[in-house]
Amino acid sequence: MMTADTSTLAGIRVAILATNGVEQVELTEPRDAVEKAGATTQLVSLEDGEIQAMNHDTEPADTFTVDKLVGNVSADDFEALILPGGTTNPDKLRQSSDVISFVQGFFKAGKPVGVICHGPWTLVEADVVRGRTLTSYPSVRTDIRNAGGNVVDEEVVNDHGLVSSRNPGDLPAFCEKIVEQFAVIRHEVHDEGATADTVADAKARDAAVS
DSSP states (O other): OOOOOTTTTTTOEEEEEOOTTOBHHHHHHHHHHHHHTTOEEEEEESSSSEEEEEETTTEEEEEEEOOEEGGGOOGGGOSEEEEOOOSHHHHHHTTOHHHHHHHHHHHHTTOOEEEETTTHHHHHHTTOOTTOEEOOOGGGHHHHHHTTOEEOOOSEEEETTEEEESSGGGHHHHHHHHHHHHHHHHHHHHSSSOOHHHHHHHHHHHHHHO
């Protein structure tokens, strides 16, 4: 696995969108990976206080302090987004109009998004998987197809900055790929001139949600 130095994502602000029922390891490992690469993260949720994480959807794990309410932030406040899984977490998130607007903002702006396991349920509700190729936990795949997405059964998939994986077993590949893709947006934000490939990727992401 690639080890990113602490300057790879320096200056990048990453939102981690989650609520009660989030699968703990799918929150902590991506968070730790991007922070190790130099990014700052904020836990964005539905309510103030703490959220209860779970292990395998059945065993209560740790609690995590919420940094920002989703209704008080927008995609403009961040350069990238991570959506962990857990079965109840995305099911609760997708019922919030503030969540839907927040998620759509990242896609409209062409910003990178990492999503794992059951996390794509929120993307389906936001109608941002149409024309995209991604993977997920098996029980979510019919919903993705019905929403116009193309589903593949692979460890990690990158579709123009939309990085997806199937389950906690894919976390090493998932974490490596989100660091790589978040570094692309860092190049766009902080360097004077983006490469032709970077510009093309951004335009492709925009076109996919227009």
